[in-house]
Amino acid sequence: MKISSKSQWDESEIRRFLNNATIPMRLSFMNKNGEPMICSLWFKFIDDSLWSASHQNAYVVNQLKNNSKVSFEISTNEYPYKGVRGKAEVELSKLNADNVLAQLIEKYLDEKNSKLASWLMSRADSEYVLKIRPSIINSWDFSGRMEA
Template sequence: MDTTAFLNNNLIPVRLAAIDKDGFPVICSLWFIYQDGELLCASHASAKIIRVLKENPHCAFEVSINSVPYKGVRGKAIANLKSDADGAVLSQLIARYLGDSQPKLSKWLLSRRKDEYAIHLKITSQSSWDFSERMQGN
């Protein structure tokens, strides 16, 4: 499977898993852009995933289709948090996932951008699967 094409062409959120300070994983679904070998996400400063990633940037991710034929990408990454106060990453995510379909939501999200973080996921390992051939006719 061409993982770059899969990540660029599917509007599926990434499921991001990180380890909380109690040792248990936390999972969060986030919009993403695949750019220069990294997954870029955004989240508000008050979000639990930001607090958890500040404590421990080691994480895992999965982007997968939940209907036949099953396919996806999963792996491990190191999260690098950067201020997105200008809304650069957030604007790209809104354009990708919402377009012009929900102007009120887009405006509200951008109104909070001064406290937004860009999450740069540097992929350290990944694997992919595509059961299209095996599931033909289903």
């Protein structure tokens, strides 16, 4: 994993943040018309990649088939603001979609949403796995300036 020289955190701090973050990732990409787009996706950080899943008919999947270069951001929504962002390449696959989807459901849904979890898993054969391989990552942390 290549860390920007301007990153506030070192590699171990970035890994810790990505492993513990339960906020969705914002993924930015260019659509077929060359217009910038952004969407939020659940993710799991495994083996230096961000793993996600999306339905085969999802807009983001159809656009990524044409251009696999993306930017991403995972950041807190409450102060003190901190997070990571970077540039990456996405690999789309249908392999192990049920396993990736199950991991995402376990991470993001609690037992109150078992109906949603069941519905999502019932469509697992229609899911694509998005393996997002960062080429560079940068972090920021405004904790020092935003302490109460």
